[in-house]
Amino acid sequence: MKPLLHEDADEFERKLLGSASEQESPPPGARERAMAAVGLLPTAPGVSRGPASTSAGSPSGALAGLALAAALVVGGTVLGVSWQSFDSSAGAPSGARAPSNASVTNDSRLGAAVPGEPSDHPAEAPSTPVAEAPAAPSITPDVLPNARPERTAAIPSARRAPEPAKVENTPPGRADDDALARETLVIDEARRAAASGDPKRALGLLDVHDRDFSPAAFAVDAEVLRIEALEKVGRTADADRLARAFLVRHIEGSYARRVQAVRDRIAGASAPDLR
Secondary structure: OHHHHOOOOOHHHHHHHHHHHHOOOOOOOHHHHHHHHOOOOOOOOOOOOOOOOOOOOOHHHHHHHHHHHHHHHHHHHHHHHHHHHHHHHHOOOOOOOOOOHHHHHHHHHHOOOOOOOOOOOOOOOOOOOOOOOOOOOOOOHHHOOOOOOOOOOOOOOOOOOOOOOOOOOOOHHHHHHHHHHHHHHHHHHHHHHHHOOOHHHHHHHHHHHHHHOOOOOOHHHHHHHHHHHHHHOOOHHHHHHHHHHHHHHOOOOHHHHHHHHHHHHHHHHHHHHHO
């Protein structure tokens, strides 16, 4: 037993082997049961085994079986403790599953953050709808600046009717004043012509007066001036006839005396012929 104790064995194995050496020999069949327990000697139920070999009943064979069983138990214990410490140090939930490379690649392309890792790419903002631009107006060659203008048939412009002359609406009082002023000018001009020795011009102005001013404000003056002008141009018969008619209507007054004087001169000029 000393060579076994000097091999590489831990304290538990040494104690186990030491206790086995102090005890009595194991009962018959212990080796087979130990071998069957560790799976080295499987036996089917109902199958009887033959008598154990001569070496099974020896103390050295029993010790070897116990040492092997102890080694297996110690190894299983060490493996169990190691597995439990590995599970506790991992700290990951039993149902958690690491993401695959494909999912990580897809998440990085889409900009999504992978759990447990900082995101290098910020999440893209949602795209806003862009209003459609209005359609550009269609351009034809006619609207270009250098386009040749179309010829249009010349339409003769209709002759515009002449606008009627505007007649000033002169108040009645003002119109009478204007007519009186113009008549006064004509009579004064005829009077100056007769006094200056131009009876023909005086007769022409008197004809204008009779035509433009009817009824006339200076009708009596014009009639007296006509009788005197006829006498001066030698138309004594016409002057005498107008003088008689005037004296019938105007018996008295300064104009009547002037007309009577004309008749007297005509009568005095014709008296020597009667003699």
